[in-house]
Amino acid sequence: ERMEELAPAHFDSPFDFIFRVADKVSTPLLNLNEAELGYNVGQPVLSNVKLQLVPGARIALLGPNGAGKSTLIKSIVGDLPLLAGDLTCSENLVIGYFAQHQLDSLDPKASPLLHFQRIAQDEREQVLRNFLGGFNFRGKRCDEPVLNFSGGEKARLALALIAWGKPNLLLLDEPTNHLDLEMRQALSMALQDFSGALLLVSHDRHLIKSTMDELYLVAEGRVQEFAGDLEDYSKWLNDYRLRQRPDNDAASPDKVDRRAQRQAAAALRKQLAPLRKHTDTLEKQLDNIQKELQALETILADNSLYEQPQKDQLRQHLSQQTNLLQKQVKLEETWLNSLEALELLQSELGEDI
Numbered sequence: 533e534r535m536e537e538l539a540p541a542h543f544d545s546p547f548d549f550i551f552r553v554a555d556k557v558s559t560p561l562l563n564l565n566e567a568e569l570g571y572n573v574g575q576p577v578l579s580n581v582k583l584q585l586v587p588g589a590r591i592a593l594l595g596p597n598g599a600g601k602s603t604l605i606k607s608i609v610g611d612l613p614l615l616a617g618d619l620t621c622s623e624n625l626v627i628g629y630f631a632q633h634q635l636d637s638l639d640p641k642a643s644p645l646l647h648f649q650r651i652a653q654d655e656r657e658q659v660l661r662n663f664l665g666g667f668n669f670r671g672k673r674c675d676e677p678v679l680n681f682s683g684g685e686k687a688r689l690a691l692a693l694i695a696w697g698k699p700n701l702l703l704l705d706e707p708t709n710h711l712d713l714e715m716r717q718a719l720s721m722a723l724q725d726f727s728g729a730l731l732l733v734s735h736d737r738h739l740i741k742s743t744m745d746e747l748y749l750v751a752e753g754r755v756q757e758f759a760g761d762l763e764d765y766s767k768w769l770n771d772y773r774l775r776q777r778p779d780n781d782a783a784s785p786d787k788v789d790r791r792a793q794r795q796a797a798a799a800l801r802k803q804l805a806p807l808r809k810h811t812d813t814l815e816k817q818l819d820n821i822q823k824e825l826q827a828l829e830t831i832l833a834d835n836s837l838y839e840q841p842q843k844d845q846l847r848q849h850l851s852q853q854t855n856l857l858q859k860q861v862k863l864e865e866t867w868l869n870s871l872e873a874l875e876l877l878q879s880e881l882g883e884d885i
Contacts, residue, residue, distance in 0.1 A: 547718035549666030549692070551628070551726045554700035558622035560586045561701050561729050562608065567617030569600065569607045576615050577603045581755050583748075585701060589729040592740045594758060594765050595750035596772065601733045604750060605631070605703045608731070628699030630707050635686040640679040644669045644689050647678075648696065667692040668715075683710035691719070700728035708736045713864055737762055738815055738871070766808075807874050814867040821860045828853050 562585045570577035577600040585591075593601045606612040608619070609629045639647065648660045664674050667688045678686060687710045694702070702723075708716050716739065723730065723743040734740060740747075740762065747765065749758040751772065758765060828849060831837065837846050 545714050545718060546668040547666060547715055549663070549695060549718065550722050551695045551702070551728075552698045554624075554626055554698045554728060556624040557587050557700050557728070558624040560584050561622050561625050563618075563620040564608065565618045565620070567607070567619065568615040569603050569612065570615055571603075571612070573615055577753070578750070578755055579753050581617065583755060585729040585731065587700065587728055590732075590743060590745040591730070592732045592734065592744040592747050593750050594747055596769065599751045600753075600755075601750045602631070602705055604755060605629075605705055605731065605733065609703055625701060626697065626699045627701050627703060628694035628697055629703045630690060630694055631705040632709060634690050635683065638678050638686055638689060641677050643675045643677055644692070645674050647689065647693060651693065652696065663696060664692060684712060684715070687711055688715060695722070702726065702728060702730045702732075704730070705733045706735065707732075708734060708739055713867075736871075737811075804874070807870065811867065811870045811874050814863060814870055818860065818863055818867060821856055821863065825853065825856055825860070828856070 562583075564581055564583040567581040568576040568579050569581060581604070583604075593604065595601050603612065607614060609627055642650075644664050645657070645660060648655075648664065649657070652660060661670075661674055664670075669685075669689070669692070678689065681689070687707070691707065707719065711719065716736065720739055720742045723739075730743070732740065732744060747758040747761070749756055749765075749768075758768075760768070831849055832846075832853070836842065837849070
């Protein structure tokens with residue numbers, strides 16, 4: 533009930549997929565206790581980490597760049613050994629792990645179909661083609677080598693491989709990078725239907741708001757539940773950055789440089805607030821249009837509306853539907869441009885959300 537309800541991404545969306553249901557599920561899926569995480573013994577990035585993941589958990593990780601969000605995910609998936617503490621995994625645990633570096637691990641000479649045939653040797657080819665079609669790999673594109681694929685196509689293929697694997701725990705580190713609006717919406721819908729546990733790192737505020745139940749803060753060597761919402765986190769992050777500034781007032785070239793950097797950052801933050809507000813406003817407008825379209829679909833599903841006495845009313849509803857769809861397309865383009873500008877500005881400031 534707390535999750536934002538999403539209407540169908542588009543009536544003509546090329547994407548239609550799900551994360552296949554896991555064969556077995558245990559609870560808890562994973563338990564991290566008194567753990568120290570990092571790269572060097574004696575210099576942990578995160579300390580005293582306690583985290584239990586159960587089916588249905590939906591946690592977004594917030595925190596400054598370099599605070600340890602990716603370190604936590606890499607430790608859970610096993611890419612980084614624990615420096616101390618315990619990691620207990622269910623015997624039925626199946627992890628679906630997405631990170632940007634995994635795009636480079638795709639075989640550039642293999643096609644999407646061949647990638648799937650390697651992991652599903654006993655499955656009929658048509659079944660694999662149908663599944664890939666949900667990620668818009670159709671026809672000849674399904675048989676072309678990955679070598680010339682765009683970043684977005686590689687990301688879609690990586691997500692398709694994860695979705696096929698029937699995970700009961702998803703670890704997603706910036707999954708929407710390179711994805712267009714249609715695919716972002718389709719991913720949001722698929723994640724809403726996912727019944728396993730989900731741990732997410734993302735710049736995409738819309739994805740977080742529409743799919744996550746809990747926010748966890750990764751900062752200052754700790755992982756802890758965050759009691760506020762994304763707006764509260766933005767305020768926390770601003771206060772955090774103020775606390776990190778040096779207090780040395782002595783005049784020096786370094787001091788002048790720091791002052792110039794602070795002034796530049798302040799100018800960027802001044803742009804950030806109205807841009808974020810504008811993006812949120814566009815999201816709300818899109819939500820309203822989607823609700824109106826849903827209501828119209830319900831009306832148009834009434835068979836009596838297609839009888840002769842209702843002819844004028846039917847024409848009116850169809851005209852309204854057309855106008856709303858046209859408005860939706862224009863608004864989505866504006867929203868995507870605003871979102872990209874917001875993410876670029878946040879990256880310049882070093883923000884993750």
